[in-house]
Amino acid sequence: MLDGDLLGGALSRLDEAARHIQIDPDVIERLKYAREMTKVALMIRMDDGSRKSFLAWRCRYDDTRGPTKGGIRFHPDATAEEVETLAFWMTMKCAVMDLPYGGGKGAVKLDPRTLSKTELERLSRAYVQAFSKVIGPDRDIPAPDVYTNAMIMGWMADEYATIRGEPSPAVITGKPIALGGSLGRNDATARGGYYLVDHLAKELGLGAGMRAVVQGFGNAGQFMAEMLAADGHRIVAVSDSRGAVACETGLDVARLLALKAEGKSVADLAGTPGVRSISDEELIATECDLLVPAALEDMIHVGNAGTVRAKVILELANGPVTPEADRILDGRGVVVLPDILANAGGVTVSYFEWVQNRQGYYWTLEDIHARLKAIMEREGAQIWAIAQEKSVSPRTAAYIHALGRLAKAIEAHGTQQFFAG
């Protein structure tokens, strides 16, 4: 964390939103602390016969509005604080989208690229064994996040079914289609963000033939680049953890996708005609209409926010802009579409997957796209209207929107006023 503590920064957004609405102090008190945080060491057998332990967490931040929901991240830099912060953001995100969920998150501290496929499977199953009493279709529902994918979700669902003695697909979302996954889950995060930008294009001053920059070229970033390019926009710069490239006339997205599919980096496109290698800081400073951070937290901070030359930032990643950077961007007129709205397409289609699993009836892709579009447009328009009405940033407006819904649920259990009477 470059600009202070991550959880403190996240909670400060809550205080900022609370200044603009009448809210019972009990509500803020309730949202300041995670309800439950579990830490374990997962010990697995490695392929060479040795044993190795990995730290793992699962946080259920708040379940006032329903079972907790949130992904599992495999990352060498994962920390307990990061997990709690991500679980807090999930609480706000599910409220923003009016999904009947609270917020949760999990992580394992490791670089999954250092494990073989069989070791990765053992680790994924060990995670579910360790947290089998924490998770559950009515308690806490994990999903994929950074460096986890559908295959890992499939192993986890299978392990849970073995422990319970019966299939229980609604315990986890983002599963392979053949194991009860939903159509449209793979590109849902990017698609939701895309629908949002499209719906608010006029208000944002965006139009045809945009210049876009995408930071992070995984699930969220790749689908976003693909959708933008398919609609005739130009992807002028992209990056992944191994480097960044730029091309004034627009990068060949199909070629970038092929490189990633071969296990290579987007940086390997450098040297082809018109494509040059750039630094991460140059990527952030690239002049464009739309900057899409789709990697990790804190990528736009006090040290580089002043260099941003984008009209609009669409936060597909969670927490890519620090609170200090937010203030700098705001002062420079850069509109930030906040993570708890911009990347909520993923959890929304995860919700659809959970509903389909529970009812045992599966929807068509057209159905899923139409439902996702309707929700993104509905919540996006409401948040934009709050921002205009209260003269606040879309981020503060999104927090006001979420807080209003959470407050109703928390207050329904009785506030200080109720018990003092």
Ligand SMILES: NC(=O)c1ccc[n+]([C@@H]2O[C@H](COP(=O)([O-])OP(=O)(O)OC[C@H]3O[C@@H](n4cnc5c(N)ncnc54)[C@H](O)[C@@H]3O)[C@@H](O)[C@H]2O)c1
């Ligand atoms: N996948 C989802 O459904 C989903 C939903 C909501 C939010 N998100 C958020 O989106 C972000 C990306 O998630 P994902 O699922 O696409 O993960 P992913 O693992 O598929 O991809 C992550 C990408 O980020 C890149 N990256 C890592 N460090 C980087 C760095 N320093 N600079 C540039 N690129 C870097 C990696 O190389 C990779 O291309 C995360 O913040 C995640 O929490 C994902």
